[in-house]
Amino acid sequence: MNLPELKIRHLRAMYPVIQAGMGVRVGNSNLASETIKLGGYGTIASVGLGDIEKSKTDFIQESNRVLIDEIRRARKLTESEGSLGINAMVAMSNYEEINRAAVAEGIDFIISGAGLPISLPEYVENANIALIPVISSGRALNVLLSAWKRKYNRAPDAVIVEGAKCGGHLGFTLKQIEHTDTCSMEILFTEIKEVLKSFGYNVPVLAAEEVASREDIEKFLKMGYDGVQIGTFFIGTEEAGMDIKSKEVYVKARKKDVVIIKSPVGLPVRVLKTPLVERVLAGKKEKFSCPYHCLRTCNPSKVPFCIAKALLATWAGDVENGLYMTGCNVESIKKIIKLETFFDTLK
Template identity: 40%
Template structure:
């Protein structure tokens, strides 16, 4: 349906994604089997977010973690029943059951594991000899070099691809809050150029996927021209029929204005980009939301000091309870103005991309109605 000789496939080893788009993993419970399968059926790579699965179905910490692993297993199986396309899993290094989730993803035949929120230095040691591709998320060329060096020295392998995530992404961000607030963080263009230079030093070359603030086909074309092999997009897939999140969450995107996209300091020690609301205003004023930790789900979280439970807040957001929570969102979330099927969104992105690539040698920017 989307065949166009101007559109390159994204090749990660022997894995070929027909269109150079990976749907970003969005937790808690925003990108599940439904969204991932729809994206995969559209010719891109769909990604299930593993964070927060099963946390609130059982109050016992150990049972909650095991349940999360089984829910992930179920989500992967469900997605694979709905598509024969590419299905990946996003697994955050910061999760306390990181290793177990990785093993579940490999056992269930996930095509790739995308891993950030910390350095996935030990990741290859958990996957055995499976065919699952390993794709770390980095925010600098230096971080990428550290991962490559560790993987080479300890596991005799390199990443199959790398996602370089810039400061305009949604959710938790790998930058200092001050650099985000004053726009001193490196641009995604700078980061892609630097990471591509490192990736190209290896043989075979490691594919680089650009992420953070990418919204339309012209953005995709721009980063493909900059040396990236593909892009990762998350925010854009929220406002689709198949996104697994509650309609209230999607409506927050539709209602957002540019000034509503704001930064917070998350309890887990990372800045986060969210859509402003009364709850956000309250935590910015320093108000606390007492909670009983039901599961030590994040390694870096100290429940005794945290002003609120980030996992509980995100779970409530996914359930549409935005008076008690907030929606993570990328810097361009305010540009979302309709809820459409994934198939229609991908068709629009690819039409824009094709036109931008046809016009890349002209001086006039490509425009799509």
Template identity: 40%
Template sequence: MRLPSLIIGDLKANIPIIQGGMGVGISGYNLAQAVANEGGIGVISTVQIGYKELDFETNSKEANIRALTKQIRKARELSPKGIIGVNIMVAIEQYDAMVKTCVEEKADIIISGAGLPLNLPKLVQGSSIKIVPIVSSGKAASIIIRNWLKKYSRMPDAVVVEGPEAGGHLGFHLKQLQEGKELLEDIVVEVVKVVRGFENGDNVPVIAAGGIYTGCDIVKFLKLGANGVQMGTRFVATEECDAHINFKNAYIDVKKEDISIIKSPVGLPGRAIRNKFIKQTETTDIITPDKCYNCLKKCNPSKTPYCISKALINSVKGNVEDGLVFIGSNGYRVNKIVKVKELIKELVEEAEKC
């Protein structure tokens, strides 16, 4: 059996794999173009994307927009025929401006989670860019679709269903994660049913995400009714990943017991490596930031446990013990750094054997 292609509107990915958006700076243009060139969908993360810009510390908002423009252009230059997506968190202060930049630079897809992207259709009106919300339940999918249909007469172009085994921020309450009753398999079936229940819902692909690691995992979710998968953790340990080598090696060195659920300043639980930094946050009420980047809509610097921007920037630059290292639940299984081409070949061959 050959893996089916993933069709999102007039876009066709030969391989039904979306590479997850990982910030700060983990999935930039280099990783995105490599995945796109192999027939998947490459995704750039916008979270504090301008951290390398010279004026980032003094002018972060403009630095972020400038950097996003550069990154989309570089990805497109290196993958002129590939599908380039951008992941934008609803929780960020610059949400509207980031969406506008993606439209202007003609990115192919905007994938949006960490909140409900209820006004996203309005922000992309008049463009051909595809819009894809991330949900963690059938209820969330229903709310978004009903809202979009009522206000904009528009369905999502696809829906990503992210389960509790994902890395980074999770759309679940801490109690749900601790009880372990929420399973991606069940949520995917639920969301497929919700989406298919709407008129033209059969044309909206559902993408399973969170803890998907092998080719056989891909096949499992396709059989449950998903049209493709989104994978983040597997793509960190690739040569083309935009993170520092120390960040990649943190994945290779991590043990299963070192991966834990943490409380994030975003207001959502997250999954990360329990390193020196995380242990420090557990014993300190507030790690006062040197400055506030005003990056999140709902962040109060005087009450937040630590500055998430600083923590993520430290880790992507290689200072992984003094930074936040997000990772999926299966991250401990990573044991080597490979090229994107090798990884996708391995996943496809596994899937076809399954």
């Protein structure tokens, strides 16, 4: 099967692949620019970017500053060709500011999830930017699209469907996660398409769950999806922003090491059972003071660990204290590869 190109609003890429904006600092300007050069959509994750000390006094400005630097760096590396976006999590306390900063920088698309991005069109106004919500049910999409239509007369430019086996925070109950057959990617596709049809929208629908090969992409195209978003598998690339010690943790991990815990974000999160997670599962609370209140809903006195610090530890290669978010397909990371090795298989 020849892989089709992927058109979203005014944007296009040679392959139907979006590189997931993975925080903290995994989906950085390196990974995003290389993805774009190889024929996909590149995404910079907007969470946890700022210098931790500077963020203590001015979290918002410091986060904006580094995001702008990252966008400019990616533009330079790609000579301003291709489609560059950000991933913005609704759960963040600087959600509005980070989006406005990216809009002012002329970003091409915004992918937004971890909550319903109801107010996103307000921050984008009339800019020619593709808006791509991340959704895990037809019901949630219906609520979102009704609000966008009523408040802003705005339609989405594509929809990313995150399945229950995907990496990162999950928009499913624990019961659904235990019985993924009740919320399979086939079922979700039908639900999402029905909702889009009821609004009269015909936009690309992208699958985000366990993609690590051309065959996985073809599987979703045959199901009716227009393309995929890839997270976990891309952690195992040279370009991903993470210390090699942490990348090796993913290479060595086995399916049995994958567990679900409750994240300070307020959603279930799929992670590797590393020392921090063992401590959390044993009911222990880490000693920490909240550096900059990055999450809207986090109560530092109640949560067992600081997710910002834990993800920064992963980025820095501190295996003892890091949080290793993953999808179910962690075993697809067999060794660290160049991103090009994967894209070569799509030709």
